[in-house]
Amino acid sequence: MSATYADPSPSNRRNTVRKFRVYLLPFLLTLLLALLAHLFVVTQVSVSPRTVCHPLQAGDRVLVVRTPFATPQRGDLIAFTHPQTDEVCLAAVEALAGDSLWLDSARLEVSTYRSHPREEGLVLPGIHEPVDVDTTNLSLLHYILESEKTMADTTETLAMGRRIHVSDDYFWTEVYGPVARRDIIGVCVATSFSRQDGRMQWNRCFASIATLKRLAALQ
Numbered sequence: 001m002s003a004t005y006a007d008p009s010p011s012n013r014r015n016t017v018r019k020f021r022v023y024l025l026p027f028l029l030t031l032l033l034a035l036l037a038h039l040f041v042v043t044q045v046s047v048s049p050r051t052v053c054h055p056l057q058a059g060d061r062v063l064v065v066r067t068p069f070a071t072p073q074r075g076d077l078i079a080f081t082h083p084q085t086d087e088v089c090l091a092a093v094e095a096l097a098g099d100s101l102w103l104d105s106a107r108l109e110v111s112t113y114r115s116h117p118r119e120e121g122l123v124l125p126g127i128h129e130p131v132d133v134d135t136t137n138l139s140l141l142h143y144i145l146e147s148e149k150t151m152a153d154t155t156e157t158l159a160m161g162r163r164i165h166v167s168d169d170y171f172w173t174e175v176y177g178p179v180a181r182r183d184i185i186g187v188c189v190a191t192s193f194s195r196q197d198g199r200m201q202w203n204r205c206f207a208s209i210a211t212l213k214r215l216a217a218l219q
Contacts, residue, residue, distance in 0.1 A: 133159065191212065
């Protein structure tokens with residue numbers, strides 16, 4: 001005698017569809033959103049001994065919110081591609097386009113604040129911040145125009161008193177000096193992973209940059 005199987009009842013089919021909507025569909029949507037966010041909004045950068053930047057350490061893996069979803073501000077930690085080496089670097093933003101920088105000609109140092117009367121001021125250029133060429137900003141503008149490669153003859157362009165318009169906004173960083181917006185990958189927001197000397201550093205996993213700064217201040 002052969003067994004016979006009845007078709008699932010309409011109520012069972014409705015229960016199956018309801019379970020799919022309640023459990024599986026939200027999971028799939030969350031997974032899809034996470035994938036899209038990883039591709040277009042957030043990326044990860046590994047910190048090496050060459051690219052370490054306070055308060056990050058070698059062995060950290062940092063989450064970076066891509067531009068234009070995050071606009072760098074003073075004090076932010078940014079990831080950017082070095083225009084000469086194509087290496088991903090990390091640096092703290094100290095000044096924005098249009099901000100004043102101060103040049104100590106004796107020590108050949110540039111800072112974001114004036115600490116001595118002999119220091120001369122210069123303006124960090126940007127799309128809407130043209131600057132006039134003078135002795136204080138000659139080297140800075142030469143570097144920027146060479147990196148942009150938009151001028152046929154940089155030496156002729158940098159005539160004293162000439163007003164220079166650049167094609168991008170520049171950010172002054174703590175270690176690398178001027179960084180163009182086009183080279184910025186995004187703003188560092190938190191670590192996702194940390195390992196030091198082969199050991200997991202759990203207190204540094206999923207820690208915000210502000211938290212890491214507080215931890216560094218306590219050490």
